[in-house]
Amino acid sequence: MSPRQRPEPVQVVKERRDAALQSLIGGVPFIRFLGIQYDRRGDELTAILPFGDRLIGNPLLPALHGGATAAFLEVTAIIGLSWALIWEDMEAGRLDPRALDATHLPRLPKTIDFTVDYLRTGLPRDAYARARVNRSGRRYGSVHVEAWQDNRERLFAQATGHFLMPDRKATRRDG
Numbered sequence: 356m357s358p359r360q361r362p363e364p365v366q367v368v369k370e371r372r373d374a375a376l377q378s379l380i381g382g383v384p385f386i387r388f389l390g391i392q393y394d395r396r397g398d399e400l401t402a403i404l405p406f407g408d409r410l411i412g413n414p415l416l417p418a419l420h421g422g423a424t425a426a427f428l429e430v431t432a433i434i435g436l437s438w439a440l441i442w443e444d445m446e447a448g449r450l451d452p453r454a455l456d457a458t459h460l461p462r463l464p465k466t467i468d469f470t471v472d473y474l475r476t477g478l479p480r481d482a483y484a485r486a487r488v489n490r491s492g493r494r495y496g497s498v499h500v501e502a503w504q505d506n507r508e509r510l511f512a513q514a515t516g517h518f519l520m521p522d523r524k525a526t527r528r529d530g
Contacts, residue, residue, distance in 0.1 A: 372445065375452035376400075379437060382460045386430055389423070393434070398442045402431040404482040411479060419477030424502065428484060428514040429469050432498040435486025436464050436518060462521035464496055469516040477511045480504055496520050 376395055380386050392403045404410070404427045412420025441461065444450035455461075484502040491497075496518040503510050 371452045375441060375445070375455045376438065378455040378460060379441065380434060383430070383434075383463070385426070386434075389426060389430070391427065391430060398439070400431075400435055400438055400485070402427065402434070402484045402486075404484070406480050406482070416476060417479045419479070419482065421471075421473060424473070424477050424482075424512050425469075425471045425514070427482060428471060428500045428502055428512060429466065429516065431484040431502075432469070432486045432500045432514065432516045433463055433466070433518070435500070436488055436491060436496050436498050437461060439488045439491055464518035464520055467495075467517040467519055469514060471512060471514040473512050475509075475511045477502075478504055482511070483507075492520065494520055 373395060376393060380391075380393060390405050390407065392405065394401045394403060404423075410419050410423045411417045412423070441450065441452075441455070445452055482502055482504050484500055486498050486500045489497040489499055498516050498518065500514045500516070501510050502512045
């Protein structure tokens, strides 16, 4: 009988998962353009859209631009769906998070359709969103996203999207 191998320190595992997430979002220039950030707690991601004057659509109210809101929700859905796949592969031992870098990033799901419900005015302040993956199969994924500002129970927008799933073995550099 061989001695049992000691598990890695929790901090090492956490740093590796955070690095994998940073590689995933770092490969999407639009995320940098909008300034979206992510807070990871275990497998749960919260997207954060820091307020900036450039996000205002109606300066008289002032209100967040509907296009910025929709883009924030769609990016949140795509990254949420991708992260769910990566997380599943990391937990099953099929993916070493150290293998995710600029040349070995998974392909992202492609949007089939995306419907946004604007529930109230987006105020001139930071916005938050979380994606819930309803279905994630080999060919098709379905995601619901909710966005709020000051109160998690008081959504200002929500969306539902359907996505064409990427080949799980292909990377963004494969063509």
